[in-house]
Amino acid sequence: MPLLAISGLGAESSQLHVQGLYWLACDTAEDAALLCRQVLGGMPEHAKATLIADAQAMADVLGSLDAAQGPAELALYEASPQATLHLVDDLPRIDVPGRVLVLLAPADIWAAGTVERWCNTLRPLLLAEAALLLVISSGQSAGLVEHLRAFNQGVDGLAQVYRGKGGVRYLQHFWSNLLGKAGTRDVELVRQDAGFAAASAPQAPTDTGGDELLCLAQRSVLEGAPAFSEHWQVCENLDELAAKASRAVSATVIFAMDGGQRLDSLARQLHQLRQLRGNALKLVVREMAPTLRYQDEQLLLACGASQIVPFGASLSRFLTMVESIQGYVWRRHLPSDFDALLARLRPLALCGLVAPRTFAEAVQTMWHGVRNGEIVHQLLVLRPAPGLTPLQACSRTVFRRDGDIACVVGDVLLLFLFACRSEGVEQALDHIFQLSWKELFISQEVLAGVDSLNTPAFLDDSLPRPPRPDPAAPLSALTRPALAPRKVTLGKRGNA
Template structure:
């Protein structure tokens, strides 16, 4: 019988093989990635294998249905567990598998959201792993857990359970790339641990991208102590060594930089209108010169928003120096990137797809539940980790109606949308960092948000939305309205707004998530 593996091309056998009786756990941020890896795993099984799929929360049938008679295990049985019954189903999983007559030597695939483990404390999680390991060894079966959703506390507990787990890994999207972090992995070939890989999406699933950091830097590297700078980033400094070349115009700087390989390139940006043009220039520069070039972008006026910074970093900048940093500190930051390789892998994504992902949808405000859900489905399906969004569940207090709460909320930025399902308000804030959530809520609510909502629960992913309720919800009543977007404000309101948004922009494009 052939070996059981995760079937990720270019990884060695000892990094992907699953041994009989083992319990392996892979944490994935996105349900769609879990489905891709599940199909990849099943397709790699031979006709001699028998497999059982147990899933909860994210329906994999569309992808699993892609299996044909020539692919995958000789027998595949599929079981669904309702979300409310997940806790009890997990606790009784060995007996449930026995009752389902899972044959000895079978491959068991368990797909479920990370929220399924919220009610388990550390000891209970350990005891569950130990019970499963005992059952697996007794029956000669192998269990692969694909757990989707962001849950840092769960992962921290799993890392400590290396004596109960045969393998632990993470697959997540970050800075436009797909990262695979192998923490430890036991197989018939031995033990592996603490290894990281960059993956790419292939027609067959996930594959390893060639390690660009190991690629030799082309042509010459004798320019690594050369500094190419736009004059404005140096302010009034004139005492520079021979290693410095200064250019008045950015176009001349970029032309010279295109001939370099490991030099430091210092570029100024004065307006948000320059962001997309500069991002294209940096992308082309990286394509031509490689990763040893050190690109430093200095903000000369307060113009960059969160998504602008992420775009420039994803296109080629090593570091963004914000407005207000002193010249001496600026030089220190330039020194800090010496010897650094830019390693924000693009995983085959072109510039246009990157720009599309970071560009906010051309809608804002209150939407019907179905339209709200379809918009988020598209945003999350295209996401590759360059920027962070906030999806919130806001519960009105008993003393207020949902209509009263909504009328105190203003959504001014494109991409910021809201809806109401079963008396609960759901808000999505595009390109908003988690550490900026408090400021964002303070800006979208005309009154202190804690007086409008009794509970604010950030949701890790779309799997935490009551999807069935969204799909069956009717159109919103006409009396459900958000506050009008007024440019005029009382002195108190202007003071609050300035406290959260020190950079002055027009109301229509205010980035209150900075």
């Protein structure tokens, strides 16, 4: 019986049919290769298996696979990512009947709308040949997963391995095997020597402490209103609130975050309360002034916050949000070392253009928060337009934030944006480049990992200097047109 080989998942979520089509979507290539190696290593000796991947992915999988593990017969088929789209045409060349086919490929090769047709064509052939195909895709592609979720009749099982909630998690959307059909399930994973394993499920509190209706709040979060009921206790300052919260079990504790409060102090307070009082306590932060950036919110959530109420939410909306988390148990992983967590979520004191070696070392250091699922960064490869060098493209840049760094390698510019979500990339580029970056560069690629920074090109310690723009020279055609006043004559209307 084929298995996913993730210990702790249980048979209903790890067994596969002996024929059909299953899909595992992994956020990173590293996780996809590890899971692929784990699946192959967990196969019984009598099984017949086939691995289909490109040369680099195949090397990543087989390089650490124990020769004493896995099936006695493992066929290898090297295929480019685009070639996998025509797998149905290549099946006659593979000894398919009775085999477990494992396909490792990047998620972005399936454009919107093509994955349904690909599965529709492939699955009937697999059933006819009594063969099983497990697709392990790498790279974030929310659209791909959404298509597969809606297309559940053409796939026997769909799950994701993603970074979030303070760790690596396994999200099962649906799964079917001889034991029946299973629905949605979200499980924390731990990485062991043999691969991923399901973390032990947190125990539900047997005693709520009798204070589950209690709300402890700093006075400022009520906007001058009195306590809303006998269940509300209003505290004048943070020390009083912290003292009462340290004796609570499952109450709601509401902190005010304003411009005068230190973020690190609040984060440490949340971390201490979560360590001391457990997961049933509901910790809410209400933003009273527009002070929290994305990385600040991620720090508070990683330190134990159950909910962050954004600045601008009305009092009634705030109360609705507080009510919505009643009965909620915090499910994230809490790092034991607060200072190490703080370091992962804070940028290095670097900014602007740096040498390739400095760039690689800094990015690999700051990438630890991504690996733990605590924060998101963006690593971009920008290719200048014809006639421009990367240094010329950098001649009119302004880097304002620590952690936003760039380097030149060959004919491309690499740019690292600290604590930047994918939807914020274009706005960040608008702030960095004084000229239109859409005209400066002909292509923009987002790298899902940092493996490419281990090449010899990043051993270079030299820091190139971008050419200084000549103020006397005419501005390039890439410059945005200057604004100039012009005379406008207004006509008189009516009798006035």
